[in-house]
Structure formats: structure tokens, C-alpha cells
Amino acid sequence: MKVAVLTGGGDCPGLNAVIRAIVRRASEHGFEMMGLRDGWKGLLDDNHFRLTRETTSGILHRGGTILGTSRVNPFKVENGLERVKRAIERNGIHAVIAIGGEGTLSAATRMSQEGLRIVGVPKTIDNDLNGTDFTFGFDTAVGIATEAVDRLHSTAESHKRVIVCEVMGRHVGWIATYAGIAGGADVILVPEIPADLEAVAQHLQRRNAGGRTFSIVVVAEGTRIKMSAEQGEQLVTTGALDEAGRPRLGGVGNIVAQEIERRTGFETRVSVLGHIQRGGAPTAHDRVLATRFGVHACDMVARGEFGKMAALRGNEIVSEHLSEATRELKRVPKEFFEVAQVFFG
Numbered sequence: 001m002k003v004a005v006l007t008g009g010g011d012c013p014g015l016n017a018v019i020r021a022i023v024r025r026a027s028e029h030g031f032e033m034m035g036l037r038d039g040w041k042g043l044l045d046d047n048h049f050r051l052t053r054e055t056t057s058g059i060l061h062r063g064g065t066i067l068g069t070s071r072v073n074p075f076k077v078e079n080g081l082e083r084v085k086r087a088i089e090r091n092g093i094h095a096v097i098a099i100g101g102e103g104t105l106s107a108a109t110r111m112s113q114e115g116l117r118i119v120g121v122p123k124t125i126d127n128d129l130n131g132t133d134f135t136f137g138f139d140t141a142v143g144i145a146t147e148a149v150d151r152l153h154s155t156a157e158s159h160k161r162v163i164v165c166e167v168m169g170r171h172v173g174w175i176a177t178y179a180g181i182a183g184g185a186d187v188i189l190v191p192e193i194p195a196d197l198e199a200v201a202q203h204l205q206r207r208n209a210g211g212r213t214f215s216i217v218v219v220a221e222g223t224r225i226k227m228s229a230e231q232g233e234q235l236v237t238t239g240a241l242d243e244a245g246r247p248r249l250g251g252v253g254n255i256v257a258q259e260i261e262r263r264t265g266f267e268t269r270v271s272v273l274g275h276i277q278r279g280g281a282p283t284a285h286d287r288v289l290a291t292r293f294g295v296h297a298c299d300m301v302a303r304g305e306f307g308k309m310a311a312l313r314g315n316e317i318v319s320e321h322l323s324e325a326t327r328e329l330k331r332v333p334k335e336f337f338e339v340a341q342v343f344f345g
């Protein structure tokens, strides 16, 4: 039985660990594995290669994806679905394992509704996918962002400055909340709660008046800012669109830093972490989660459990309907901010 695997969307640490796990388990099931290059594009262009134990050995700890990735969505390409169906038939592919985030898994959901045999694996540093408690890649990104916040602390303290650290996460604040709590940030700004910059400035002034001469502000890239309590919210984008046609986020850190300096007179700097959060080796936690997802996804193919994805519930790996992943964004619950706020004084 031939099974194809693809990685789509933004890369994240742990993708290679999933691929390796799928291929290892596949050899126990007697599947022949095929790697599709650059996400769904691999099916559209009929571009693939054979995956074996040998070609997937030594990749567990490596960042990125040996398959390559893209945000190409077959449903937005002329005759995309027909081309995918033809490639599947021509190559005798029994099932496709799609490893991806929001975009890839929504396409996977539609493909499965069209009758194709699809199994999903959720991935993203943003941890915004519904239907799974965590995605792999998130723990690595949080570790990197936390280390950055730790490092910013010492230099902010020496210079008695405010430092604003902008982290990724798209429209949710998981990375900001975790790295902010773990790194002891003095303010955490997230998309779930519009940020009133006047309130932030007043808070920093109160800290300063209490003898705390430096502050760390963690801001998620998707945070909507308000110049005052009365004014409307503004999402900061680069003005450009990504491959999937979505606005590219970024730049909110600069605005927050400028406004803090203007309103408080405190010297303020900004540090934008960007793709550093996505590159490099996965943490041990992400390698284990990715490996468990990979083995489970392969077993799902063996059981004929299609239209579902591997998911984490508590500490168990379960099968969840693909449509659940993108039904709604998994936002950070309020309790997390309440915990963080205890330390904002």
C-alpha cells in the first residue's frame, strides 16, 4: 500500500521527527512511503520521492522539513482538486498524511469531504489549532522566546530601560503568554485583549515610581492596539500578503515602544524575535509529541480511520475529526492572564 506524506504552511521544529516516526511505523505496517515536495504543491506538480528508513535517518533533531513546504492551497488553484485527484490515481496513492496548520488542515478537511483518504497531523508554533491541547513546535518557540526575555532583562536592568519584545503567534497569544509568564515579563499584550497603550504607560510609570527602574513588555504580533480607551483597535501588518493571501503580521512592537517612550519619557527599545522562534532543533518535548503524533497517524491509516487527525488530549494521543482543527481559533483562556497579572506590579 502506498502512502504519501506532506508538510504544508509555515515550518516548525518537530516536522522531521513526525516524518521519521511515520516512515518507521509504516515499515512495520508494510506501507511504501512517498514524500510530497512543498506541501500540496507536490501533488499538483506530481513532485515526490521515496521515503525509506535510510532517507529519514538522522533527522529527528533537525529543524525545518526534509520535504520542503509551501502555503499553496489546491482549492485556490485552477483545476486544483482534479489535479490532486489525478496525481493520487496515477501514482496509486492509497492515503495522504497531511502535516500542517490552519491552511493545510482546512484543505485536508475539504479533500476528505471530496472522498479522498486523508489523515492529518496538527503542527504550528502558534498553538492555535482547535481539537488538540498542544501542537509540537510550540514548546520550542516558547523556550526560545523565554531565553530572549531572560537576556533582555539583564540589559534592560543595567540601562534602566523599557524593552519591548515582539513575539509571533498570529491571532492568538499563546507564545506571548507562556514566554511572558516563564520570563517574568512586567506586561504581556495579546490578541485576546486589545491593548490600551495609555493604561500600559500608566502601569510602567507606577512601577517606576515604586522603585522598579526597568520593565519588560512582551507583545504578540497579532495584538490589536488602542491609542486610548476611547479609540478603536488597530491590527499592525507589514502591508504585504503571504503565499496564502493572508496579511503578514509584524511591527506592533515598534509602535508599542514608541508610544511608551512618548508617554512616559522612559528610554525604550524593541526586539523583534521573528523567525528565530521557528528555526533550529526541536526541544525534547516537541520531539516526543511529534513522534507520538507520527506513529498514531500511521496507525490511523492502517485502521482506515480517515478524515481525522492525531491530537493530544491530556497526555493521550487520540483521533479527532479534521474539521475540529479549524472550527475556531484556540485562544488563550482568561485564567492564564489572571495568573500573569499577579506579577505585573
Ligand code: F6P
Binding pocket: 010, 101, 124, 125, 126, 168, 169, 170, 221, 242, 249, 278
Ligand atoms: O504560523 C506560524 C507563523 O510563524 C506565525 O506565527 C507568523 O505570523 C507567520 O507564521 C509568519 O509567516 P512567514 O514565514 O510567511 O513570514
